Amino acid sequence: MPHWRTSRYISAVALISLFCLTAAAREKKEPIPKAPLFCGAAVFADLSGPVMKAVGARYDQLEVGARLNFRDHYFPICELGIGESNREGRENNNKFHTRAPYYRVGMDYNLNKKHNGNRLMVGLRYGFSGFKYDFSDPDFSDPVWKGGAESLNMKNMKAKTGWLEASIGCETKLWSFIRLGWNIRYKVRLHQSANACGEPYYTPGFGKNGSNTFGGTLNLIFDVGRTTKKNTAVEQINEIINDKQ
């Protein structure tokens, strides 16, 4: 399937989700109680990384993160993970390998004005990874002069990459302090320094190397701290308002 068709497909999924949530939000217009300034914090883990590893994707990552919650709308966020790629050429014996940490900081904004546990999030993040990568070609030999090395084996080449991510996603409460959410992200590479021999095939946290790419996460989220009590109070108010109608 061509890349543009995939992009269009994902965009359609995102738009449908956006439409459903905004339509649901328009159903009832009631005065919305204001959430407290600090609504708590949350930690989360990305479930898509282990799935990618299980299905044998060309690269995968293990990612966790934490965020704060202000007014149930503003979510300063930081994410860190370990990205890994072991990639072999499809028509040759070339091998690429890297395994390194990455970091992201940014902010999510909840578009859902109701404090009912559902959130439609848009966000912006800056990601960074400094890493080393290996590349080998066991069949690299001079076709004319012969002699010299019969293979190429380059290890520990250094690279640094920074990128910007724009995300859209949604999340809901599963039970008590446990939430489930997903988002898709459009990533734009801002800067990269790499070995003169060649750029890395994969950048941890960014994905397949290039000027831009798509990605996403499926997060299992655990509210911690004051979140449970405060949000429960707010949600109880909402439920009472809904039940009166």
Add this chain to the structure above:
Amino acid sequence: MRNGGWKKRVRNVLGILGAAFFFLHSSLFIFTACEGIDCTLDNVVTLNIGFYSSESGAQVSVTDTLNVTAEGTDSVLLNRGRNIQKLTLPMSYWQEADTLRLKFHGGDEDYSYEYYIVLRITKSNQPHFESPDCPTTMFHEITDLDYDDPYHLTDSIIVENTDVNYAALENIKIYFRGSTD
């Protein structure tokens, strides 16, 4: 929790799980199925040499038969070339310098001649890769050029561009005395 709230919660969870299914479905397309092979099409690295007239500065054709050989290999890099304006030659992967011998043959049954020029090109070698799917190549940077022209065929030989890579720019210009066209 009241009955309506419970139903709403179940609806929300089913909604988010459905969306997650679509998301994972899309992700698998991205990560495992839709990756193309994006290799540079012009992925041949050659040393490019152009022939010019020292009088006009214009590019000229060598009407003599031209053979190009190199020290360190039995391969003939160019065999019996005629009306050659430029050469595209491979460079060694690992040697510090390549020595090329350009032999010009001419004449007829009654009279024949043979001249030659020897180029010694000192260079650095740098492996280059783009992706595991793409062929690995060797880029070079010309650091010095020395030549031997015992028959005084040339006016000058200069390095025009030091980088030998996918850009395929002209690297060396050979200015012949008078006109060989």
